[in-house]
Amino acid sequence: MEDKKVSLKIDGKVYECDAGMTILEACAKAAIDIPTLCYLKDINQEAACSICLVEVKGAKTLLRSCVTSIKEGMEIFTNTERVRNARRLNLELLLAGHPKDCLVCDRNQSCELRKLAFDMGIREVRFPKTTKTELPLDATSVSLSRDPNKCILCGRCVSVCSAIQSVKAIDFSGRGKSSKVTTFFDSGLANSVCVNCGQCLLVCPTGAIIEKNAIEEVWHALSDPKKFVVVEVAPAVRAAIGEEFGMPAGSLVTAKLAQGLRKLGFAKVFDTQFSADLTIMEEGYELIQRIKNKGILPMITSCSPGWIKFAEHFFPGILGNISSCKSPQQMFGAVAKTYYAEKYNIDPRNIIVVSIMPCTAKKFEASRPEMQSAFDYWKNKMALKEDEAFRDVDYVLTTREASRLIKEAGINFINLPGEDFDEPLGISTGAAVIFGATGGVMEAAVRTAYEVLTGRQLEKLDFMNLRGLNGIKVADIDIDGLNLKVAVANSLSNARVLLEEIEEGRSPYAFIEIMTCPGGCLGGAGQPIPTNNEIRLKRMEAIYREDKNKPLRKSHENPAVQALYKEFLGQPLGEKSHHLLHTYYKKREGVL
Amino acid sequence: MEHKKLNPELVSLVQQWKGKEGNLIMILHEIQNHHGYVPRELSLELSKMLDVPLARIYEVITFYNFFKLIPPGKHRIALCMGTACYLRGAAVILDEIKNILGIKEGQTTKDGLFYLDVVRCLGCCGLAPVVMIDNKVYGKVKKNEVADILSKYIKEE
Numbered sequence: 001m002e003d004k005k006v007s008l009k010i011d012g013k014v015y016e017c018d019a020g021m022t023i024l025e026a027c028a029k030a031a032i033d034i035p036t037l038c039y040l041k042d043i044n045q046e047a048a049c050s051i052c053l054v055e056v057k058g059a060k061t062l063l064r065s066c067v068t069s070i071k072e073g074m075e076i077f078t079n080t081e082r083v084r085n086a087r088r089l090n091l092e093l094l095l096a097g098h099p100k101d102c103l104v105c106d107r108n109q110s111c112e113l114r115k116l117a118f119d120m121g122i123r124e125v126r127f128p129k130t131t132k133t134e135l136p137l138d139a140t141s142v143s144l145s146r147d148p149n150k151c152i153l154c155g156r157c158v159s160v161c162s163a164i165q166s167v168k169a170i171d172f173s174g175r176g177k178s179s180k181v182t183t184f185f186d187s188g189l190a191n192s193v194c195v196n197c198g199q200c201l202l203v204c205p206t207g208a209i210i211e212k213n214a215i216e217e218v219w220h221a222l223s224d225p226k227k228f229v230v231v232e233v234a235p236a237v238r239a240a241i242g243e244e245f246g247m248p249a250g251s252l253v254t255a256k257l258a259q260g261l262r263k264l265g266f267a268k269v270f271d272t273q274f275s276a277d278l279t280i281m282e283e284g285y286e287l288i289q290r291i292k293n294k295g296i297l298p299m300i301t302s303c304s305p306g307w308i309k310f311a312e313h314f315f316p317g318i319l320g321n322i323s324s325c326k327s328p329q330q331m332f333g334a335v336a337k338t339y340y341a342e343k344y345n346i347d348p349r350n351i352i353v354v355s356i357m358p359c360t361a362k363k364f365e366a367s368r369p370e371m372q373s374a375f376d377y378w379k380n381k382m383a384l385k386e387d388e389a390f391r392d393v394d395y396v397l398t399t400r401e402a403s404r405l406i407k408e409a410g411i412n413f414i415n416l417p418g419e420d421f422d423e424p425l426g427i428s429t430g431a432a433v434i435f436g437a438t439g440g441v442m443e444a445a446v447r448t449a450y451e452v453l454t455g456r457q458l459e460k461l462d463f464m465n466l467r468g469l470n471g472i473k474v475a476d477i478d479i480d481g482l483n484l485k486v487a488v489a490n491s492l493s494n495a496r497v498l499l500e501e502i503e504e505g506r507s508p509y510a511f512i513e514i515m516t517c518p519g520g521c522l523g524g525a526g527q528p529i530p531t532n533n534e535i536r537l538k539r540m541e542a543i544y545r546e547d548k549n550k551p552l553r554k555s556h557e558n559p560a561v562q563a564l565y566k567e568f569l570g571q572p573l574g575e576k577s578h579h580l581l582h583t584y585y586k587k588r589e590g591v592l
Numbered sequence: 593m594e595h596k597k598l599n600p601e602l603v604s605l606v607q608q609w610k611g612k613e614g615n616l617i618m619i620l621h622e623i624q625n626h627h628g629y630v631p632r633e634l635s636l637e638l639s640k641m642l643d644v645p646l647a648r649i650y651e652v653i654t655f656y657n658f659f660k661l662i663p664p665g666k667h668r669i670a671l672c673m674g675t676a677c678y679l680r681g682a683a684v685i686l687d688e689i690k691n692i693l694g695i696k697e698g699q700t701t702k703d704g705l706f707y708l709d710v711v712r713c714l715g716c717c718g719l720a721p722v723v724m725i726d727n728k729v730y731g732k733v734k735k736n737e738v739a740d741i742l743s744k745y746i747k748e749e
Binding site for chain 1 (some may be wrong): 632635636647649654
């Protein structure tokens with residue numbers, strides 16, 4: 001069936017297409033872009049919006065090209081008066097219920113609805129506003145904000161939450177004109193099983209789901225002369241932020257980014273990659289310890305905060321499998337406000353840590369109540385009161401928010417010559433860069449574990465079978481006769497497969513990496529929109545290019561991390577590490 | 593609100609229907625028959641027992657008008673808005689009931705006495721406009737009679 005060909009006519013020309021294709025796919029082959037709105041390949045094919053209508057000879061009505069399969073001898077017309085009018089009418093009806101506040105909308109530059117209205121020549125909406133009452137925002141979450149008034153009920157968010165993430169926090173409620181997308185009893189994302197991954201935001205064609213913005217707070221901190229404001233940048237940001245300035249996907253802008261951030265007025269421009277190397281030290285030693293002491297295996301990585309909340313909701317029985325290591329973002333905050341503060345004699349109360357992340361769940365992670373180890377460290381030493389408590393990481397900005405800071409400041413990003421990150425917390429290795437891609441943490445950990453366990457130098461640093469966009473990747477890694485069985489999953493529906501194996505006691509692995517978002521952090525919900533597989537692959541290629549070009553490519557060779565252990569922490573998994581760099585997880589109910 | 597739990601009958605029903613297609617609606621029906629509505633706590637319990645996401649349960653109970661999210665009042669007022677009743681002024685009667693009781697359709701009065709439902713055709717169009725309270729039918733209702741009709745039920749308390 002799959003390799004059978006079908007002959008059909010599109011706008012008068014004959015084409016041979018694979019049987020089983022939809023009209024939409026066949027038209028794409030014929031270089032005709034049918035406008036779509038709700039359609040999202042392989043994820044959302046609900047035929048909800050009726051924008052992709054085409055005329056088919058012999059059919060009584062116009063057909064939705066996204067869900068209609070092609071047939072032998074079909075005659076399709078994509079650009080008739082009837083088609084154009086029907087598409088326009090449907091779009092106009094959608095616009096009638098929309099606030100149309102595009103000038104001040106977060107998604108002004110990336111809104112598919114706005115673009116479609118322009119491309120389809122809508123210059124007037126003839127219908128009165130259809131929704132009678134203003135629906136309340138869902139602002140409960142610290143990561144995401146939902147505005148049902150901007151929602152066009154395409155269902156992409158519902159599909160991605162269910163099919164890609166298997167979280168199912170949101171669904172439709174009501175029907176007819178009272179339909180909306182919501183959580184159980186409208187109780188809000190924060191009171192649901194939502195893991196804050198934000199993949200719903202990334203696929204939303206309008207501004208109905210956006211991140212909780214922290215731009216004003218960061219400007220405020222930057223203008224406060226008493227504050228020592230430092231910034232840390234996650235690996236995946238440098239492989240994507242260029243897109244916000246019109247650069248092609250896959251542009252690597254590490255040096256421009258460091259310079260741009262310095263121009264914004266940050267006292268020090270540091271790198272989350274420093275603490276990614278630190279994470280490998282702690283996590284690598286934790287793995288070695290678990291294997292040697294017959295601890296709980298497989299051990300699972302803990303960098304991705306969406307996955308952590310997912311485990312707390314859906315897999316509370318395997319929390320012991322998750323590495324106790326904090327994520328690089330949180331390790332950075334804890335180190336900046338203890339080691340760095342001490343070394344450079346800065347009052348930790350005056351240090352503000354801003355992180356730039358490809359992620360919306362990082363906002364939630366930074367707000368977790370236990371993430372104030374630096375305060376706990378100083379509390380007794382400085383006789384601090386509880387009301388003086390400060391967070392390890394004060395503000396989390398997404399890649400998109402960071403680009404807006406740079407634009408607001410009038411910095412000509414593209415033409416910046418580029419500068420280095422600051423020492424010492426800006427020094428990193430290639431092993432840290434690849435944290436930004438699925439499989440990267442695993443590869444980085446293996447590079448270090450091999451050398452620590454064998455005492456010999458690893459010849460081949462590139463573990464190609466851990467790379468790429470496949471949902472689950474497995475490998476057998478030989479460490480001097482010790483066979484380390486590892487697995488890597490990206491997106492939570494793939495993670496679920498590996499987690500169910502663990503629950504049922506049939507997991508063959510010793511070490512598992514889980515990243516919440518498809519492709520890993522480079523496909524996170526804080527990244528430029530659009531993010532699709534083609535763009536993910538380009539960002540991934542940029543990340544491995546950066547790794548290849550780094551003089552040091554193994555975390556344990558990072559001189560700044562070595563100095564941190566020598567001057568402050570002592571050794572991996574030591575007393576100080578335990579307090580500052582490790583954390584714990586707790587079971588969460590499905591609803592609060 | 594008192595804490596509601598699935599009674600043994602419902603638990604065995606859930607067990608019986610577990611894994612079968614269309615089970616959610618069947619079980620929700622039984623819950624509503626038993627409690628008069630679908631209590632939130634029972635949705636939570638059901639979600640765990642059937643392994644159905646909470647958002648999905650909410651989708652189902654809000655999609656069908658049949659399912660109620662709030663406890664019904666002691667007396668159900670069914671006001672007919674079918675064609676005949678509508679033409680004979682049902683909208684005026686509806687407004688009057690709303691005014692007197694201070695609730696909208698689909699709501700229950702604060703004292704829990706009345707629940708207001710708007711329905712289509714009760715099958716006695718000759719009596720339009722028709723209001724039915726519990727099982728008693730009031731025909732050819734006039735606006736100034738509404739207060740009297742309702743007060744009977746209030747006095748009973």
